[in-house]
Amino acid sequence: MAMTVTATFAGVANVLITDGETSILIDGYFSRPSLLKVASGRLRPDERKIKYALNHLGMNGAGQTQPTSGHLDAVLVSHSHIDHAFDSPIVADLTGAKLYGSRSTRLIALGYGLERVPFHEIGHGEPFQVGAFSVTPIIALHSDGDRFPGEITEPVTLPASVKDYRTGGCFSFHIAHPDGTVFVHPTANYISGILREYGADLLYLGAGTAGTKSQSWIEAYWRETVETLGVKTVRAVHWDAFWRPLTKPLKPIPRPFDRVDITMSEFGRLAERDGVDVRLAGLWERETVLG
Numbered sequence: 001m002a003m004t005v006t007a008t009f010a011g012v013a014n015v016l017i018t019d020g021e022t023s024i025l026i027d028g029y030f031s032r033p034s035l036l037k038v039a040s041g042r043l044r045p046d047e048r049k050i051k052y053a054l055n056h057l058g059m060n061g062a063g064q065t066q067p068t069s070g071h072l073d074a075v076l077v078s079h080s081h082i083d084h085a086f087d088s089p090i091v092a093d094l095t096g097a098k099l100y101g102s103r104s105t106r107l108i109a110l111g112y113g114l115e116r117v118p119f120h121e122i123g124h125g126e127p128f129q130v131g132a133f134s135v136t137p138i139i140a141l142h143s144d145g146d147r148f149p150g151e152i153t154e155p156v157t158l159p160a161s162v163k164d165y166r167t168g169g170c171f172s173f174h175i176a177h178p179d180g181t182v183f184v185h186p187t188a189n190y191i192s193g194i195l196r197e198y199g200a201d202l203l204y205l206g207a208g209t210a211g212t213k214s215q216s217w218i219e220a221y222w223r224e225t226v227e228t229l230g231v232k233t234v235r236a237v238h239w240d241a242f243w244r245p246l247t248k249p250l251k252p253i254p255r256p257f258d259r260v261d262i263t264m265s266e267f268g269r270l271a272e273r274d275g276v277d278v279r280l281a282g283l284w285e286r287e288t289v290l291g
């Protein structure tokens, strides 16, 4: 029986992918503490905000706005920075999902006291099955100016500092389904040729800091992702100021950190040339993936 695969954006690089039976979340960052709070160095995930987001994604019983099974099966953490991994063990614990990520991701869960959350350490090119989805993590490069590089080496206890959340390896995800394939590439950088053997119907493409790069770099980034994957529908992610709550409209990351307007005008030009449909992923916007 053919199923409809859909994908919903939830800020930064959070994307929920479901076929109505099995649901997968990329990352897990819904608490979105203010910059002031981040500066305090005493951070704790906010369960109320996490539940608010899960409700919007149809993953928490009452208040569902999306046609899903209502339960989450997998949380895939692309890297262990705060804006990707912060809430991920709690999301997994609240929903009964399995957590997938690097050893660093595992140390976040352990520091939170969530050793009960089932965990799978991911590796480059090592596929695993979640329901009808075949997921392959692919090693990626963080965008320029990784402020907290390296691995997490001890459990991250709360309250935590943003500095505790080191990269711990960076992954993109090829999420293949008989009825449509999604590729999620959270961070704006590329490794030449690494996506050559993959294809996708819908690409969530990291835009963060791309607007500070040269035109030729953006062209190379497009070639190594959109063109190499042969994908015709692209939604930019990691474009929003991630210290604003999800109860307010998303706003682009401001100068001098980024120029989302420049990124999108370059993407727009390349998309027109290549016959690609590209725009910013909108908050809670659900895409139907046509395989």
Ligand SMILES: [Zn+2]
Binding pocket: 079, 081, 142, 187
């Ligand atoms: Zn990062």
